Amino acid sequence: MKKILLPISLLVVIFLIVLFVLIPVKNKPQKEVDTPPATEPETPKSWAEQMQEKYPYFVTDYETRYQSYQQQHPELAEEDVITYVNIGLDQEFYTNTKPTSFLNSNQILVNKYHYVDQNYVPDNLVALPTTYAKSGISLVEEAKTALESLMAAAQAEGYRLHVTSAYRSYDYQQNLYDRYVAQDGKEAADTYSARAGSSEHQTGLAVDLDNTKLDYTLFEQTPEYTWMQDNASKYGFILRFPKGKESITGYQFEAWHYRYVGIDLAQKIKSSGLTFEEYYARYLDPVVLS
Numbered sequence: 001m002k003k004i005l006l007p008i009s010l011l012v013v014i015f016l017i018v019l020f021v022l023i024p025v026k027n028k029p030q031k032e033v034d035t036p037p038a039t040e041p042e043t044p045k046s047w048a049e050q051m052q053e054k055y056p057y058f059v060t061d062y063e064t065r066y067q068s069y070q071q072q073h074p075e076l077a078e079e080d081v082i083t084y085v086n087i088g089l090d091q092e093f094y095t096n097t098k099p100t101s102f103l104n105s106n107q108i109l110v111n112k113y114h115y116v117d118q119n120y121v122p123d124n125l126v127a128l129p130t131t132y133a134k135s136g137i138s139l140v141e142e143a144k145t146a147l148e149s150l151m152a153a154a155q156a157e158g159y160r161l162h163v164t165s166a167y168r169s170y171d172y173q174q175n176l177y178d179r180y181v182a183q184d185g186k187e188a189a190d191t192y193s194a195r196a197g198s199s200e201h202q203t204g205l206a207v208d209l210d211n212t213k214l215d216y217t218l219f220e221q222t223p224e225y226t227w228m229q230d231n232a233s234k235y236g237f238i239l240r241f242p243k244g245k246e247s248i249t250g251y252q253f254e255a256w257h258y259r260y261v262g263i264d265l266a267q268k269i270k271s272s273g274l275t276f277e278e279y280y281a282r283y284l285d286p287v288v289l290s
C-alpha cells in the first residue's frame with residue numbers, strides 16, 4: 001500500500017506545482033516593466049469638497065448661500081462667509097427664525113434667528129437676594145452660584161457689582177419691546193431691544209449689571225467694567241454684545257449685559273475672540289454637528 005501511495009502523492013505534488021507556480025509564471029506579461037503604471041485619472045476636487053476639508057463647519061446644504069454671500073461680500077475671508085451664513089446673516093434679522101436647541105442648557109442660543117416659545121420658562125429659576133440685585137429678579141440656579149463667586153471675587157478686589165435685570169418672561173419682554181417701539185420706532189428699538197421670544201433674558205442665563213453708583217447704561221465707564229473684561233470668563237460669563245460686532249450680534253454694544261455659558265465654554269469663547277454667534281455657528285450648532 002505504501003509503495004503505491006508514495007508515487008501518487010508525488011504526482012499530486014508535481015501537479016500542484018504546475019498548476020500554481022509554473023502556469024502563472026508562464027502567463028505573466030513579460031513586458032510589464034515597459035508599460036507605464038496604471039493610474040486612476042484624478043478628478044479635480046469641487047469647491048465644496050475643498051471647503052469641507054478646510055472648514056469642518058462647512059454645511060453642504062448651504063453651498064449656494066455661501067457662494068452668493070461671497071459674491072455680495074468679496075472683502076470677506078471664506079471662513080467668515082461660511083460662519084456668517086451659518087449664523088443666518090445672509091438673511092435679514094427675524095426673517096429666517098427657528099426654535100432654538102439646547103433648552104435648559106448653558107449652550108442655548110437665543111437671538112434674531114433662534115427663539116424660545118412663549119411658554120418657555122427655564123428650569124431651576126431662583127430669586128436673587130436684594131443684597132446685590134433689584135428686587136423680584138431671578139436667575140437659573142447654576143448661573144446664580146457662578147455670579148455669586150464672581151461678585152465675591154470682585155468685592156475682594158474692591159469692586160462692587162449689582163444686578164439690574166436677569167430672567168425676563170416672554171410677556172415682560174413683549175411689554176418692554178412695545179414700550180421701546182412706541183418711544184423710538186421699530187427700527188431703532190430693534191437695535192437695542194429684543195422682540196419677545198428672542199431675548200436672551202428669557203433663558204434665565206443673562207444678567208445686566210451696574211456698579212451701584214452709575215446707571216447700567218454707563219457701565220462702560222466704570223472700573224467694574226474693566227474688571228469684568230479681565231475676569232468674567234473665569235466664572236463662566238461672556239460679554240454678549242461686544243463693541244464692533246453689532247452686525248453679527250444684531251445689537252448695539254452693551255457693556256452691562258453678560259451671559260452665563262459655563263466656565264469651560266466661556267474661556268474658549270473668550271480666547272477665540274469670537275462672538276457667541278460665531279462660536280456657536282462653528283462649533284456648537286446641531287446643524288453643523290449633524
Ligand SMILES: [Zn+2]
Nearest residue numbers: 206207208257
Ligand atoms: Zn440685557
